Amino acid sequence: MSIFSLDEKLVIEAVLGVSGVGAPRGAGAAAGAANAGSDVGAGTDAAASAAEVEAEAEARPEIDTLAIAERFARATWSGLAEPGDVTAGALVRALGASVGLTLLVERASPRAVLERVIAGGDETTGGGGIGGGADELTEKSLTQAIERWMPRLAANSALTSLRLAHHSGARLLTPDDDLWPSSLADLGGHEPLALWVRGPASAIAGIEHSVALVGARAATGYGEHMAMELSAGLSDRGWGIVSGAAYGIDGMAHRAALASSGLTVAFLAGGVDRFYPSGHDSLLKRISEVGLVVSELSCGSPPTKWRFLQRNRLIAAVSQATVVVEAGRRSGSLNTAAHANELNRPLGAVPGPVTSMSSAGCHRLLRDYAAVCVTSADDVVGMVGMFQGAEPDDTADSDRPSAEQLRVLDALSKKLARPTDDVARRAGLSVSRVQSVLGGLQLEGSVLEDVGGWRAAGGRRMPV
Known part of the structure; x- marks a missing residue:
């Protein structure tokens, strides 16, 4: 058989x-x-x-x-x-x-x-x-x-x-399982087909009562202090903390929740068998023992820019609210905020010094997208309780690379030329579509055609 x-x-x-x-x-x-x-x-x-x-x-x-x-x-x-x-x-x-x-x-x-x-x-x-x-x-x-x-x-x-x-x-974990987070259904056609989880079953049930705390990787002392205060305060009030395990704000949010004996959930952009970033290996190991490490990608899958952006939709969907603790004007955490806004979830932002570029993204959310001003854990709890739903705003940023461009750029190397079919396999796109995207990127000067295939022309750093 x-x-x-x-x-x-x-x-x-x-x-x-x-x-x-x-x-x-x-x-x-x-x-x-x-x-x-x-x-x-x-x-x-x-x-x-x-x-x-x-x-x-x-x-x-x-x-x-x-x-x-x-x-x-x-x-x-x-x-x-x-x-x-x-x-x-x-x-x-x-x-x-x-x-x-x-x-x-x-x-x-x-x-x-x-x-x-x-x-x-x-x-x-x-x-x-x-x-x-x-x-x-x-x-x-x-x-x-x-x-x-x-x-x-x-x-x-x-x-x-x-x-x-x-x-x-x-x-x-699949949608047929009792422990599948029901809030993921709000993603509609973008709902994950399966989830890979590491951690006790009891932690999965706690996802339904959680708040996402996200922010900049290059966090300031002020940002890390606020992440710690909010995470510990919410944990003490029985809320789970969801984040992306990155350096800076994410890492501090996870650590504070663990220190408060609270539940914390880390969503990865690669397989749960390969912790990323590597500097958070011990942190993620601890989370997997008492909390939850989650990914929609099968084990062995590497993280890429596209997968980080798609991972953010899960963070926003499983949480009852999203709070951006500290973010520059073009921080990746604003992508999570955009997903929360599209899902009609409560969105909060922590204000910072008006002279700090590290808080420019938060101020943009407060000014342009009606985010709630958050200064304490009580503010977050109140925001969730009082939220009645508002029409989502258009948060698209036209000057960012398209989703397909990001996937193709992720699949390229700066040093080694790769043939088109190899790029297609890595990007998860058809060969014909990759050829079209590569043509556009070549006109922009982002990629170079070399002997044996294509390579990236510049250094696009992977978010962590």
Whole structure:
């Protein structure tokens, strides 16, 4: 028997190995057995391991293989599609992750996929039929999407990611799980297909009662002091603290929450098996023990600029409010504020000295986007309680690189020329689309065509 052309036993073992949180119904007890078996088998030969896997599979008649396939497909999609991929989300909602992946594995044409969507999803795998997302799918969008996904479709990539997750203690969470944060549904077509989490299950439930504290990496002493005061004050009042684990404000917010024995949640822009930034390795390890480290990207995925920006939407969505503690005029934390505003979440900003460029972004939020002036934890609690909802403002910044340009720039090296197909694979875009984007970037002087491919012309520093 096989699932997506892979050995069924290997797929079941891999899925159960990351199902300690939100395991499929009927698989909870077996998950423990599978984990124990994999630990025991680590020092045995291949034949013995295969025999153990077969024996375990035979001893688990209650395992729902359809549910296993759906979870495996969700895990696979988290590595195929870039965060926030609307087409992937629409396809999964329309047909279910398993059916959508099967069509991809079988190399179905975009027209055939669309016809299947119009015909209706497979209810056994959670598909929603024509009402589940087909309105957002066209033959053109599917053609472009399949060209993006196919370079990443490798037989063992999902199994490798699942094994990395198991070894790092990560668990897979999907929208079908009771612990899935319901507030993520507000993202609509941009809702993540799955989450990878490290931390106790009790911490996941606490996300629903949390506040996001974000800000500049190059924080001043004033900014770090305010982050510490707000984080500790909110933790003492029973609120969880959500942030992005970056240097500066984020790191201080996490540390203060831990010092106050409160819940803190760190969202990463790469896999949860590779803590980033490396200077926060010990901090993130501590968070994973008592709080939660989360990512929508499969294990082994590196952080990129695009993924940082998409990560910010999750921080804003899971939190009841977002507070920008300190930010320059072009700080990445303003992107999180924009997502909070678009989601109609309460948005606060801490004022700073009018002469400080480190607070210019906060002052911009207060002046132009009606952010609430925050000076204490009580202000944040009051803001959440009194918020009645306002129409979101347009916070787009036209002089920033587009999303596709960021993804292509992320995929390039300043020193080593990379061929177009390699850039496409790294960026998660089709080759034809990458060629078009590279042409525009070349006109701007951002990239150079060299022997063997393309390379970045200037130094765009990755946000942390």
